[in-house]
Amino acid sequence: MKFKDGYWRMRPGVRGEYAASAHDVTADTASLRVLAPTRPITRRGNTIDGPVLRVDLSSPMPDVIRVRAVHFAGSVPAGPAFEVRDERPGVEIAVDGEEAGLTSGALTVRVRRDAPWELSFSAGGRELTRSAGKSLGIVHDAEDRHFMIEHLRLSAGELVYGLGERFGALVRNGQAVDSWNDDGGTSSELAYKNVPFYFTNRGYGVFVNHPGRVSFEVASESVSQVQFSTEGHDLEYLIIHGPSPADILRRYTALTGRPALPPAWSFGLWLSTSFTTDYDEATVTSFVDGMAERDLPLSVFHFDCFWMRQYRWCDFEWDPEVFPDPEGMLRRLKERGLRVCVWLNPYIGQASALFDEGAAAGHLLRRPDGTVWQDDHWQAGRALVDFTSPAAREWYAGKLRGLLDMGVDAFKTDFGERIPTDVAYADGSDPERMHNYYSLLYNQTVHDVLAERRGAGEAVLFARSATVGGQRMPVHWGGDCESTYEAMAESLRGGLSLGMAGFGFWSHDIGGFEGRPDPAVFKRWVAFGLLSSHSRLHGSGSYRVPWLFDEESVEVLRLFTRLKARLMPYLYGAAVQATTDGLPMMRAMQLEFPGDRACDYLDAQYMLGPDLLVAPVLSTEGDISYYVPEGVWTRLLDGRSVTGPGWRTERHGFDSLPLLVRPGAVIATGAREDRPDYDYADGVTLDVYELADGASRTVTVPALDGGAGAVFEVSRAGDRVRARRVQGSPAPWRLQSAGILGTAESGTDHIEITL
Missing domain, CATH: 2.60.40.1180 (Golgi alpha-mannosidase II)
Structure with missing residues (x-):
């Protein structure tokens, strides 16, 4: 949120009060507490009237320092709060007449014990960033809303990455970003998965530990600072030392959680009914038969929304008109070696029998006046499950257990972004802080019941909404995109950005979601999709079986599906690394090559695991320019060498794309190409x-x-x-x-x- 009009003036009706000095500093064995008045204190009379910020400095784990600033402590909501690891490590504290400092691992924070205010962070004798001058403070806007605000300095040449799934340029400098989940597709500044965490190429990350809306001005309102603000009376952020981007991610995911390992079968090809298409068991069987007849390996069949009756989403009951024998159908699919996924969301339509059941039991989210919250978006008279209630979570999980007992293996947890704030939660949670956090409770409920029934190693979601901690419950996909090359590029940027927030596994709709892709777009997207962590054929109003495009689409899909199966020993090793180190399978080039400045802005190519470079082709003609880092790389598909550093311009057919092996790599290749799990x-x-x-x-x-x-x-x-x-x-x-x-x-x- 922008509060200033240029550099000097505040916007009309906006007033700010900032920490002016560290007037009083007290220390114990693990922390520093600073009282920071918002005006200089030259005599006792200055202590009368006016705000004082309480700033606490501590460390939850080595190389991480927590800063918590509070104005009115009695106005801070009790919850919800992100689950953040707190080891309470040993720290070094030094206080003298000029400054106080706290050191955790190699990271030190120092606060000047006089005016003007200065809070600086350093490691290895090098300053990383600082809060100085009019940086940490309180802002009231024209509507007299109360915000906490901080500004952290950016050095010359410093670049910012992260903030969750974002579909614009990978480098955030110059962008204004609100961390607020919304259903905005892949072509806007909105995002389904917002994570208030960023890191820079200067060797540190910043995690703003606030589950509600966090507004970031990244070298935008002030071009040499990152400004972040939250409405309310408290602001907590953590500085995470690297020095490398990989080190920062390891520490961030150690704080907030690392992904569970998805089952190996989930890395195979998923085929969907698509969204609004007409389908029944005969349609499903024809798709599965068609894949088998064309020697196309298939691992998972997904039933989208209309497996349930219209207007009744979600009642978790198969539509009897098109699926009269769901148990038998699922059994027949599983006899063919397929896993089954079904779509669901956290909404209960008024026509569903579960609406009255949930309302009577108090499982549905209510307005402050006690009535059930409803609107007509998506499903007529829809209500939302109140996942803050343990009883509601168990009620919802019980419906899923019936599907799992029937033979379902996985759930696509759609939606969960447009969560209202004019509500009252069962546990008293603050509605603004619950807006993003709702996605975490929703996906956690579904993931937990899968782990309970199938075992922890078999639990897998296909989730759209997420926030901090959501990475613990994979897999996530990029949401609703158009069926164009531009949308393909948008999706890739979103996935790479999400990986920079600790999400290890990511997918997208091969061919795009909206519209019917041109056969060329479909074939180019197939290559990209099968060289992603997870691979799903899915659309909106048209089917995504390849023979409906052209025969070459069948050949391309066969080639890359089989290639992925052969690469599974290497890919599953990268998946394990995501669970142990927090490094995503699909890695932005800057994450893997932080010392190569040519990689800083690259967002149309990536590393798949540590040793494979992938550059999706984004044109029908097959022309592509991509960057090769230093060394002699090998083209996996034809064995020819490519020497870097430098840019390459090539033309590729639909059966090819730049897929390079890093110098010095040893790639474990499997003996099977008909399935991913062997x-x-x-x-x-x-x-x-x-x-x-x-x-x-x-x-x-x-x-x-x-x-x-x-x-x-x-x-x-x-x-x-x-x-x-x-x-x-x-x-x-x-x-x-x-x-x-x-x-x-x-x-x-x-x-x-x-x-």
Whole structure:
């Protein structure tokens, strides 16, 4: 939110009062407390009248410092609050006549014990950022609303990334961002998944620990600062030291939670009925038959909204006119090796029998006057489940258990963004703070019942809305996009941005959601979609089976679906890393190459895991320009080398795109291409790419439970490449480098090849 008119003046009706000095500082063994009046104190009379901010400095874990500023403590709502880890680590505190400081790990905060106000953060003898001058304070707008505000300095050349799923430019400098979930598609400044966390290329991140609306002015109102503000009387933010972007993400996700590991079958191809299309069991069967007849591997079949009767979403009952035998249908699909996902949302239409049931039991969200909150958006007379009530959560979960017992394996948790604030929650939660937080409770309820019934390793969502902590419950998809190249680029930017907020797994609607894609768009999107963490064919008013576009679409889908299955030993290893380190499977180039300034603004290519560079083709003709970092890279699809650093301009057919392997990588490739879930270590091939003389790599081939199925050590000495199995069953395996192949039969633990 902008409060100023230019640099010097406030906007009409706006007034601000800012911390002027650290007048009083007290310390204990773990924290500093600062009383910061908003005017200079030169005599005792100055202490009469006027605000004083209470600023507490502490550390929840090493290399993280928490700043909490409060004006009126009695006006701070009790909840909800994000779940943030607090280890209370040992800290060093120093207080002298000029300044007070607190050090956690390598990160130090110092507060000047005099006017003017100055709060600075440093690591390794280098200042990262500071709050100084008119920075931390109170602002009243023209409507006399009370805001807490902070300004953190940006250095020359400093770039800002993050703030959740955003579909504009990846670098946030110059943008105004409100952290407020909304259903705005992929072509606007609104976003389904807002996360008040950003990091910069100066080696630190900032997490504003506030579940409601946080307004960010990123080098916009003041071009050399990030300003953030919240309505109310408290403001808490945490400075997270890196120094690398990967280190910052590791620490941020250690604070707020890391993703669960999705089951291996979820990485295969998902096929949907699409949204408003006409379908019944015969339609579903024709799709599944068509995929099998064309030798197209399929892992999951998804039933979108109209598996339920119109006007009755959600009543969790199959429409008897089109699905008279749902149990039998699900059994028949599962006999073909398919998993089943069904759509749901947190709304209860008035025509649903569950409306009266939920209203009578107090499970539906109410207005302050006690009546059930309703409107006619989406479903006539819809109400919302009040997920702050344990009884309501159990009621909702009970409906899902019936579907799971019937044979459903996963849920698409749609919507959850347009949550009203003129309501009263069962647990007394503040409605403004619940707006974004609602998505967390909604998805947590569904994920928990999946883990309860299927086991933690089998729980997987396909979720649209999220906020801080939502990354713990994957998978998320990018929402409603058009069926164009521009929307394909928007979706990619949104996914990369979401990964920079700790979300490890992400998907999108292959071909786009709105409209029917041109066959060329569909084929280009297929390549991108199968080189994403999760891959789903889905649309709005038209089906997404490939033969409805052209026969080449079938060939392209077969090629990339099978490629993804072969890459699963490598991809599932990257998935495990997302759960252990908080690093996303799909990584912005800046995240993986922070020292390469050419990568700072790249948002049309990405790293898939640590070692594969993917540049989706965004044109029918196949022309593409992309950047290659330093070293000799290898094109995975044809084995040719590409040398960086530098830009490449190429033309690709629909069966190709820039897919490069990082120098020195060892890619574990599986022996099967018909499904994503198999014994990855059985028959695995270790493909070695440009491994330097004297270098070695340890390669872990994951098991389906995320553990180590096999571990290999690969090294090069001169023209000899050696590999040794150090862990795993005595299954056959292979070693390949520069086209030279070595094969080990069962029980053999060493392979050596000469280049």
